[in-house]
Amino acid sequence: MELLVASAIGILTAGGLYLVLRLRTFPVILGVSLLTYAVNVFLFASGRLTVGAPPILQDGVTTYADPVPQALVLTAIVISFGMTAVVVMISLGAFLGSDDDHVDDQSDETTGTPS
Amino acid sequence: MSLFLIVALPFLGALLPGLMNSAGRSACAGVTFTVSLAAFVGLLTNLPSVLAGEVVVARVDWMPALGLNFTLMLDSLGFFFALLILGIGLLIIAYARNYLSRADNMGEFFTYLLLFQGAMVGIVLSDNILLLLVFWELTSLSSFLLIGFWKHLPEGRQGARMALTVTGMGGLSMIAGMLILGQIVGSYDLSVILQNRALIQADALYVPALVLILLGCFAKSAQFPFHFWLPHAMAAPTPVSAYLHSATMVKAGIFLMARMWPVLSGTPEWFVIVTTAGLITMVLGAVIALFKHDLKALLAFSTVSHLGLITMLLGTGTAFGAMAAVFHILNHATFKAALFMSAGIIDHGAHTRDIRRLGGLRKLMPVTFVIASLAALSMAGIPLLNGFLSKEMMLEETYATVLFGTPWLVPALATFGSIFSAAYCFRLIGHVFFGPVRDDYPATPHDPNPGLWLPPAILVVLVVVIGLAPFVAEPFVKLVTTSVLGDAATIPDAHFKIWHGLVPALYMSIIAVVGGLIMLVVFTPALRIWDRMPRPEAKEIFDKIVESTVKLTQAVMLPLHNGAFSRYTAIGTMTIFVAGFYAWATGTVGAPTRVAQAAGPVEIAGWLMLVAATAGMVLLHRNRLLSLVLIGIVGLMVSIGFVFFSAPDLAMTQFTVEVVTIILMLLALNFLPNTTPIESTVLRRTRDSAIAVMGGLATFALAYYYLLRDAKGVPISEFHLANAYKGGGGNNVVNVILVDFRGFDTYGEIIVLGIAALLIYALTEALLSGPVRARLLNRKPDQPRAGDTHPMMMVVLTRVIMPVVLIVGFYIFLRGHNEPGGGFIAGLIVSIAVVMQYMASGFVWTSARLRYPYHGVIGAGVLIAGFTGMGSWFFGKPFLTSDFTYVRIPPFEKFELATAALFDLGVFLAVLGAVMLSLESFSRLARRAHMEDSEHPMDIDPSRDDTQLDTPDTAKEGV
Structure with missing residues (x-):
C-alpha cells in the first residue's frame, strides 16, 4: 500500500511537472493542479498511512490517524482553490487582452529587443 | 501623555484627512491640525519632567530575541526636535491649507504629511536603534511621496526619485553601521x-561603524558629496520644502x-570626516x-x-561647538522655514520664483517684505x-579649530563661506524687494491673506525675540546641550550675548557682512564669471550613475531572466532536484521501521484509475475539455x-472543492481556445519528460522512504489527540x-481566501472596464449553444x-466539532447549492x-471570526482562546455551546463568500459576451404567453 501511495505521488508529480513545462496557460494550470494533488497527498502521507481509524475520538479506541497533517491539508485544499482561481483569472485576462495564451514572454521574437 | 500616543497620533491621524476629503478643504486641514495639535499638547505635558532633567521612558517588548523593542525615550x-517637528508642523499645516489650490488633493497631501510627521517624531523619540531605523526609512518613504506630490511635474517625480535613492542608500548604510554598533x-x-563610549571607541570596528553611520547622516542631511x-527636491510644493527641507527631515541626520x-565624537576620525564634510x-x-x-x-x-555649518560644529567635538550647533539648529529652523514660506507667498502672488523677473516687491507686498x-x-x-x-558662536568655534595642522584653514574658509552667505541674503532682499517696481510680472504681486503670512510671521517674531533677548533661549539650549553631551563633556559656562567685546569672531562677522555687501555690488560681473566657469552638474552625474547601474543590472539579469516561464520552471525544478539529491546522497539512510501494509484488489484498481487518468492528461492534454474531465477523475x-486512509474531513473537502474547481475551469475554458497547438520540438518534449520523470522519481523515493519509517521524535499529534476533548x-x-488549536492559522487562511476572491473580482472589473470589454461583447461563441440553456427540468430539480x-x-x-464536517465543508456545500441555481436559472434571475453581496459575506465571515477571537480579550485571555460549556x-438533550462554533461560522461565511465571488466574477465575463x-x-415556459416579447426589455447589460 505504501508503494501504491508513494508511486501515485511520484506519478502525479511527474505528470504535473510535464504539464507545467508546456507553453500555453491552460496545460500549465492543469499541471499546477496535479502538483497540488501531489503535494497535498505528500503532506497527508507524512502522518503515515492508517486504515479505518479516523481521528474522531471514541471511547475505548486508542489508535487514530494523525490529525495534524489532515488539518493542514484541509486548509491547503481550500487555499489552493483560491490560488487556482486567481491564476485562471490572470491567464484569462492575459488571453482576452492580447489574444495570446503563451506563458513565455513573446516580445523577444516579435520586436527583437528585450523589453 | 504617553510617549506611545505622541508617536502613534500622527500615524492614526493619517487615516482622517483622506476620509475628510469630501467634507471640504477646511475640514481636511482642520482634522490634520487637530491631530498635530493633540500630539503637540501631549508633548508639552511632558515638559515639566524634561525641564527637571528627567528622561521619560516608555517601553514595550516587541521582539526581545532580536533586541528589537518598542522603546521610546524623551x-x-x-523634546527639542519633537517640539520643532510638531510646532513648525502646525504652522505648515495652516500654511498649506491656504497654499494648495483646489486642484490638489488635500486629503492625500495631509495624509502624507502626517505619516511623515509621525515618522520624524518616531526618530527623535526612539530609544532603540533598530526602531529608529524603521522610522528613518519611513521618513525617506513618506518624503518621497511628499516631494513627488505633484505627480504631473516631471521635476517632481525625478526629484522624489533622486531623494529616495540617495537617502535610501544612506539608510541602508546606516542600518549596517547601527548593527555593528549594536554588536559592539x-x-x-x-x-x-x-x-559605552570607551568600549565603542576602543573596538576595531569603530571606524567602519562610524563611516557607515555618517554616510547615512550625510545622505539625509545633504552633506557633501x-x-x-x-x-x-524643491520641485515639491512649498509647504513641503519649508517643512522637510528646512526644519525637519534634513535635520534628521x-x-x-x-x-x-x-x-562617536572626540576621535580624530570623527573630527576629520565630520568637520571636513561640514566645511x-x-x-x-x-x-x-x-x-x-x-x-x-x-x-x-x-x-x-x-546644514554644513551645523555638521562642522558637531564635528569639532567640543562642548562649545555642540552648544553652538544646537542653538543654530533652533535659529535656522525659525528663519529658514519663514523664508521658504515667504518664497511660496511670492510665487503665489507673482507666479514666478525667478529672481531676475522680480524686484520692487517692497511696495507691492509690504508684509511679505518685512517677514522675508x-x-x-x-x-x-x-x-x-x-x-x-x-x-558668531560658530565663528568663535572655528577660530579655535585646527584642521590638518593648519590653524588658519578653518576660520578662513568659514569667513569665506560667511561672505557668500551674507551676499545671497542681501541679494534675496535687494533683487526681490528693492529696485524699481516693474510692469512685467507674470501676475500682479500682492500680499496674501493672513492664513499665508501669519505662520511665517510667528516664526519671525521668534527670530527677533531670540535675537534681542538671547537669555530667553539660553536655559533651554543649554538643557538640550546637556543631553547632547551626555557624560562625554560638561556644559560650557559661556553665556549668549549680543556683545562679546572686540573678539576675533566679531571681526570675522564684520568681514562677512562687508564682504557680502561688496559681493552684491559686483554681482553682475561675478555672475558672468560664474556662468563661464565649467561646473560639474550633479544631476547629470547622478543620472549617468543610475543609467550605468541599470545597464549593468540588465546585462546580468536579462540573459538569465528573459521572460520564458517554462525555462524558469525547468531551471527551478532542476535546482530543487540537485539540492535534494545532494542532501539525500550525503545523509544517512536508516533501515525501515514500519512494515508495508498489504494492498487488496480494490486499492490497486483505484491506483490504476488514478494513474490512467494522469497518464491520459499528459498524453491528451491538447484536448482541453477532455483533460478537464480527466483531472476530475484524478x-x-x-x-x-482520503476516505480510505481515515481522513473523512479531507475527502469531503477535496470532493466539494473538486466540483467548484471544475466549474471554474469550465467557465474559463469558455473563453480560451479548446485545443493546445503543437509548438515544442521533439527534443524539447524529451527534455521536459526527462525532468518530469526525474522529479516524479524523486518525490516517489522520498515518500516511499518516510512512509516506511516512523517519525524521529514524538509527533505533536499526541498532544492534539489527548487534548481535543478536554481542551x-x-x-x-x-x-x-x-x-x-491552530485557529490563528485558519483565521489567516480565510483572510487569504477572501483576498484571493476580491482579487478575482478586481481583475474582472479591470477587464470589463478596459478594451477587453468590446472584444467580449463582439465575441461569437465558437461552439453551438444549447437551444434551451435553462431547461425546466433542471430549474425544477435544483429548486x-x-x-x-x-x-x-x-x-x-x-x-x-464532533463528526466529520465543519465550516470549510459546509461553506463549500452551500456554495455548490447556490451555483446550481446560477447554472439552472441563469445569472440575472x-x-x-x-x-x-458576496464581498459582504466574506467581510462578515472574517469579522465574526475576528470578533470571536477578540472576545477572549475581555476575559484576560490571549486572542482566540476558546471556551465551551454544556447547556440543557x-x-x-444536553448539548454543547462552544465559541469555536462561532469561529467556524466565520470560516463558513468566508469560504462561501469567496467561492461565490470567484465564480460570479467569471460568469460576469461570460454574461457580457453573449447577452441573451x-x-x-x-x-421556455408554458405559463408565459410570449417569450419573444419579453426578451428585448430584459436583456439589458450590466449587473
Whole structure:
C-alpha cells in the first residue's frame, strides 16, 4: 500500500511537472493542479498511512490517524482553490487582452529587443 | 501623555484627512491640525519632567530575541526636535491649507504629511536603534511621496526619485553601521549604547561603524558629496520644502549625529570626516546659492550650507561647538522655514520664483517684505537677530579649530563661506524687494491673506525675540546641550550675548557682512564669471550613475531572466532536484521501521484509475475539455484515497472543492481556445519528460522512504489527540485543530481566501472596464449553444433540492466539532447549492434574488471570526482562546455551546463568500459576451404567453 501511495505521488508529480513545462496557460494550470494533488497527498502521507481509524475520538479506541497533517491539508485544499482561481483569472485576462495564451514572454521574437 | 500616543497620533491621524476629503478643504486641514495639535499638547505635558532633567521612558517588548523593542525615550534633545517637528508642523499645516489650490488633493497631501510627521517624531523619540531605523526609512518613504506630490511635474517625480535613492542608500548604510554598533555594545538600546563610549571607541570596528553611520547622516542631511538631492527636491510644493527641507527631515541626520555625539565624537576620525564634510558643504552651498536665480533653489543651497555649518560644529567635538550647533539648529529652523514660506507667498502672488523677473516687491507686498527681510537678515548674521548669535558662536568655534595642522584653514574658509552667505541674503532682499517696481510680472504681486503670512510671521517674531533677548533661549539650549553631551563633556559656562567685546569672531562677522555687501555690488560681473566657469552638474552625474547601474543590472539579469516561464520552471525544478539529491546522497539512510501494509484488489484498481487518468492528461492534454474531465477523475480518486486512509474531513473537502474547481475551469475554458497547438520540438518534449520523470522519481523515493519509517521524535499529534476533548470540547480532532488549536492559522487562511476572491473580482472589473470589454461583447461563441440553456427540468430539480442541500450544509456545519464536517465543508456545500441555481436559472434571475453581496459575506465571515477571537480579550485571555460549556434546555438533550462554533461560522461565511465571488466574477465575463440573459428562470415556459416579447426589455447589460 505504501508503494501504491508513494508511486501515485511520484506519478502525479511527474505528470504535473510535464504539464507545467508546456507553453500555453491552460496545460500549465492543469499541471499546477496535479502538483497540488501531489503535494497535498505528500503532506497527508507524512502522518503515515492508517486504515479505518479516523481521528474522531471514541471511547475505548486508542489508535487514530494523525490529525495534524489532515488539518493542514484541509486548509491547503481550500487555499489552493483560491490560488487556482486567481491564476485562471490572470491567464484569462492575459488571453482576452492580447489574444495570446503563451506563458513565455513573446516580445523577444516579435520586436527583437528585450523589453 | 504617553510617549506611545505622541508617536502613534500622527500615524492614526493619517487615516482622517483622506476620509475628510469630501467634507471640504477646511475640514481636511482642520482634522490634520487637530491631530498635530493633540500630539503637540501631549508633548508639552511632558515638559515639566524634561525641564527637571528627567528622561521619560516608555517601553514595550516587541521582539526581545532580536533586541528589537518598542522603546521610546524623551530627553531634552528629543523634546527639542519633537517640539520643532510638531510646532513648525502646525504652522505648515495652516500654511498649506491656504497654499494648495483646489486642484490638489488635500486629503492625500495631509495624509502624507502626517505619516511623515509621525515618522520624524518616531526618530527623535526612539530609544532603540533598530526602531529608529524603521522610522528613518519611513521618513525617506513618506518624503518621497511628499516631494513627488505633484505627480504631473516631471521635476517632481525625478526629484522624489533622486531623494529616495540617495537617502535610501544612506539608510541602508546606516542600518549596517547601527548593527555593528549594536554588536559592539551587545544591546540595541540607545540608553545603553550611550553609556559605552570607551568600549565603542576602543573596538576595531569603530571606524567602519562610524563611516557607515555618517554616510547615512550625510545622505539625509545633504552633506557633501550627497548635497545635490536637496535642491532637486524643491520641485515639491512649498509647504513641503519649508517643512522637510528646512526644519525637519534634513535635520534628521544632524539629530543622529547629535544623538550619537557622546559615543562617536572626540576621535580624530570623527573630527576629520565630520568637520571636513561640514566645511566643504558650507562653503560650496553658500557659493552656489548666490548664483541661483530660483528663489527656492537659492534657499535650498543656503540650507545645504547651513546644514554644513551645523555638521562642522558637531564635528569639532567640543562642548562649545555642540552648544553652538544646537542653538543654530533652533535659529535656522525659525528663519529658514519663514523664508521658504515667504518664497511660496511670492510665487503665489507673482507666479514666478525667478529672481531676475522680480524686484520692487517692497511696495507691492509690504508684509511679505518685512517677514522675508527680517528672516534673511537673521540668516546673514546681522546683530539683534537670532542668526547673528549662533553665527558668531560658530565663528568663535572655528577660530579655535585646527584642521590638518593648519590653524588658519578653518576660520578662513568659514569667513569665506560667511561672505557668500551674507551676499545671497542681501541679494534675496535687494533683487526681490528693492529696485524699481516693474510692469512685467507674470501676475500682479500682492500680499496674501493672513492664513499665508501669519505662520511665517510667528516664526519671525521668534527670530527677533531670540535675537534681542538671547537669555530667553539660553536655559533651554543649554538643557538640550546637556543631553547632547551626555557624560562625554560638561556644559560650557559661556553665556549668549549680543556683545562679546572686540573678539576675533566679531571681526570675522564684520568681514562677512562687508564682504557680502561688496559681493552684491559686483554681482553682475561675478555672475558672468560664474556662468563661464565649467561646473560639474550633479544631476547629470547622478543620472549617468543610475543609467550605468541599470545597464549593468540588465546585462546580468536579462540573459538569465528573459521572460520564458517554462525555462524558469525547468531551471527551478532542476535546482530543487540537485539540492535534494545532494542532501539525500550525503545523509544517512536508516533501515525501515514500519512494515508495508498489504494492498487488496480494490486499492490497486483505484491506483490504476488514478494513474490512467494522469497518464491520459499528459498524453491528451491538447484536448482541453477532455483533460478537464480527466483531472476530475484524478481529484475523485484522491478523495476516495482520503476516505480510505481515515481522513473523512479531507475527502469531503477535496470532493466539494473538486466540483467548484471544475466549474471554474469550465467557465474559463469558455473563453480560451479548446485545443493546445503543437509548438515544442521533439527534443524539447524529451527534455521536459526527462525532468518530469526525474522529479516524479524523486518525490516517489522520498515518500516511499518516510512512509516506511516512523517519525524521529514524538509527533505533536499526541498532544492534539489527548487534548481535543478536554481542551477543545470536540471529538473531531481535525476540526478542533482548525478552529481551536491552530485557529490563528485558519483565521489567516480565510483572510487569504477572501483576498484571493476580491482579487478575482478586481481583475474582472479591470477587464470589463478596459478594451477587453468590446472584444467580449463582439465575441461569437465558437461552439453551438444549447437551444434551451435553462431547461425546466433542471430549474425544477435544483429548486427542489436547494433546501435539502442547505439542510445538509447546516447539518454538516453543526456536527463539525464532533463528526466529520465543519465550516470549510459546509461553506463549500452551500456554495455548490447556490451555483446550481446560477447554472439552472441563469445569472440575472439568481442575482436578483441575492440579498447580500458576496464581498459582504466574506467581510462578515472574517469579522465574526475576528470578533470571536477578540472576545477572549475581555476575559484576560490571549486572542482566540476558546471556551465551551454544556447547556440543557428541557426537553432537549444536553448539548454543547462552544465559541469555536462561532469561529467556524466565520470560516463558513468566508469560504462561501469567496467561492461565490470567484465564480460570479467569471460568469460576469461570460454574461457580457453573449447577452441573451433573461430575468426568467426558464427559457421556455408554458405559463408565459410570449417569450419573444419579453426578451428585448430584459436583456439589458450590466449587473
